[in-house]
Amino acid sequence: MGNHRSITASHDRAWAELATPGAALSGNERVAIAEELRAARTCKLCAARKSALSASAVPGRHDVRTENMSSARIELIHKLVTDPGRITRVWVDALMTDGMTDIEYVEIAGLVSAVLVVDTFHAAMGMSLRSLPEPVAGAPSGARPRTAESEDAYVPMVPVDGLADDYADLYDTRHWVPNVHRAFSLVPAATRLASDLMRSHYFPYDLVPRYTDADHDYPINKMQIELVASRVSLNNDCFY
Secondary structure, three states: OOOOHHHHHHHHHHHHHOOOOOOOOOOHHHHHHHHHHHHHOOOOHHHHHHHOOHHHHHHOOOOOOOOOHHHHHHHHHHHHHHHHOOOOOHHHHHHHHHOOOHHHHHHHHHHHHHHHHHHHHHOOOOOOOOOOOOOOOOOOOOOOOOOOOOOOOOOOOOHHHHHOOHHHHOOOOOOOOOOOOOOOOOOHHHHHHHHHHHHHHHHOHHOOOOOOOOHHOOOOOHHHHHHHHHOOOOOOOOOO
């Protein structure tokens, strides 16, 4: 984990999956999500809302890069990129009222998360952003885990004791399964991709609360790793 080969491999996987039809989105739509998230970084409306006491008090239109994308998708992408710390249940419910499905929400959130990991890594290393892939033809699968439950989250998730069918191996139930690991489970492919990126850039979810310096060969120690991880989480407005 954490060496340049595993990081590159996880980036390759993220790009291959970005181009491929998912549960709710076609390959073209998925690549368009990545194009739009890159536009969100320089969106003037997002910047104004980020600095405002209440984001909803700032009206206007987003600076967009893609055509024919629904307003709900644009709002979700831009919010995830620029102001994720102020996402609320009321705001998510409003997206659903505007026509977005829960599977669509989770798939977009998973894609934004994955592409941001790759883009941020490239920027931190002084590298040009990776060119977006050519979309793969095909229709979305429409698949939905039959054991997903609403619980008390913003969207349904697969419970730890609800693994079944082609997602029977989604979690390692031999160890603690944090809610952040289950967040994208309504779209199992998004969970698998997030796990792969987590493993290559940091540690597997189950190892995070219990690893020691004997478990890794990073050039920095656990105290330094956690300092970096905490600072990154703070900069990203991470819920956790």
